[in-house]
Amino acid sequence: xxxxxxxxxxxxxGASLDLGTKHVSAAEIIEFAxxxxxxxxxxxxAAGKASILGGLSASGWHTCAMFMRxxxxxxLLDSTAQGAPGVDHVKWKKPVLAGDTLSGKLTILGKRQSxxxxxxxxxxxxxxxxxxxxxxxxxxxxxxxxxxxxxxx
Amino acid sequence: xxxxxxxxxxxxxGASLDLGTKHVSAAEIIEFAxxxxxxxxxxxxAAGKASILGGLSASGWHTCAMFMRxxxxxxLLDSTAQGAPGVDHVKWKKPVLAGDTLSGKLTILGKRQSxxxxxxxxxxxxxxxxxxxxxxxxxxxxxxxxxxxxxxx
Numbered sequence: 001x002x003x004x005x006x007x008x009x010x011x012x013x014g015a016s017l018d019l020g021t022k023h024v025s026a027a028e029i030i031e032f033a034x035x036x037x038x039x040x041x042x043x044x045x046a047a048g049k050a051s052i053l054g055g056l057s058a059s060g061w062h063t064c065a066m067f068m069r070x071x072x073x074x075x076l077l078d079s080t081a082q083g084a085p086g087v088d089h090v091k092w093k094k095p096v097l098a099g100d101t102l103s104g105k106l107t108i109l110g111k112r113q114s115x116x117x118x119x120x121x122x123x124x125x126x127x128x129x130x131x132x133x134x135x136x137x138x139x140x141x142x143x144x145x146x147x148x149x150x151x152x153x
Numbered sequence: 154x155x156x157x158x159x160x161x162x163x164x165x166x167g168a169s170l171d172l173g174t175k176h177v178s179a180a181e182i183i184e185f186a187x188x189x190x191x192x193x194x195x196x197x198x199a200a201g202k203a204s205i206l207g208g209l210s211a212s213g214w215h216t217c218a219m220f221m222r223x224x225x226x227x228x229l230l231d232s233t234a235q236g237a238p239g240v241d242h243v244k245w246k247k248p249v250l251a252g253d254t255l256s257g258k259l260t261i262l263g264k265r266q267s268x269x270x271x272x273x274x275x276x277x278x279x280x281x282x283x284x285x286x287x288x289x290x291x292x293x294x295x296x297x298x299x300x301x302x303x304x305x306x
Binding site: 032035036037038039041051052053059060061064065066068069072076077081082083084085086087088089090091092093 | 185188189190191192194204205206212213214217218219221222225229230234235236237238239240241242243244245246
């Protein structure tokens with residue numbers, strides 16, 4: 001038996017997982033943007049206010065990274081995860097602004113065992129992040145690989 | 154006239170842009186993963202070697218962030234970019250390993266002016282990153298918004 005709580009068998013189609021919450025500070029928005037996405041609306045409050053985003057706003061890639069951290073903390077680091085071949089889509093639906101508190105939900109869309117590698121199962125999921133006003137700011141769908149409980153033993 | 158080199162009019166369907174190169178160090182792989190994606194194969198050489206990735210490998214989200222930085226440096230910060238509503242797909246085709254040097258290419262797939270906001274044009278693009286062996290490690294397609302030259306004036 002693997003010591004991990006989450007193996008392929010533990011994901012149930014239609015089930016939802018709580019991804020917890022994440023406060024987004026101006027400092028971390030600026031730090032991420034300075035390294036990876038130095039567009040003015042991600043670096044400066046006045047430039048953000050002047051843009052269509054309406055305030056100092058996180059790079060969309062920063063939101064992806066924060067989602068990943070939420071998923072790691074919620075269950076992924078305690079799972080048999082083997083990575084993912086990619087992402088089916090990402091929707092940056094509303095700006096993520098400095099001071100926002102995000103909450104996340106993951107819904108299992110489907111699952112199947114790999115034909116070529118039966119020790120691996122593929123789990124399709126939709127992730128959604130909401131801000132403190134209940135607005136859906138982010139959606140992502142992808143398929144990740146998890147070892148079966150037996151293979152991880 | 155805007156002072157920016159790249160406005161909506163400057164993107165040509167079928168044209169390719171060079172995204173330059175990016176060396177990927179073990180230290181930056183570990184730094185990104187520690188904050189956003191603390192799976193063992195992104196933190197530790199031995200764990201990476203034991204995984205299907207075959208070595209200390211960048212989080213897929215780190216690769217997205219490095220791509221964004223390459224795009225910023227190549228042209229985006231000198232453009233009328235207004236952000237993007239999301240990403241159509243991302244493919245993490247091969248591991249990005251510590252010591253790799255990535256090179257990037259952007260191909261313009263199509264463009265059209267927004268019907269609801271004629272001052273904005275939508276540019277669809279495919280980005281590809283290659284490692285020093287010429288292997289395609291990453292592919293992304295999305296549509297980004299750019300002001301027209303007149304609107305940005």
